[in-house]
Amino acid sequence: xxxxxxxxxxARHLICSLAAVILTTVGWYAAQPVHxxxxxxxxxxxxxxxxxxxxxxxxxxxxxxxxxx
Numbered sequence: 460x461x462x463x464x465x466x467x468x469x470a471r472h473l474i475c476s477l478a479a480v481i482l483t484t485v486g487w488y489a490a491q492p493v494h495x496x497x498x499x500x501x502x503x504x505x506x507x508x509x510x511x512x513x514x515x516x517x518x519x520x521x522x523x524x525x526x527x528x
Contacts, residue, residue: 491522497516
């Protein structure tokens with residue numbers, strides 16, 4: 460059974476909490492998409508997504524994929 464924390468938090472609690480916050484932040488940052496620089500031509504309603512679909516630009520990757528390549 461999990462015991463409730465009583466009294467002041469110990470150094471172990473603070474370190475574990477800080478580690479959880481850091482891991483969550485790094486995980487969120489790693490999951491963000493990275494768009495490569497791309498010049499594409501089209502009409503005024505032509506977007507980056509349209510250029511990716513037409514093969515004029517490479518598809519965006521998640522940041523962690525750029526770390527391992």
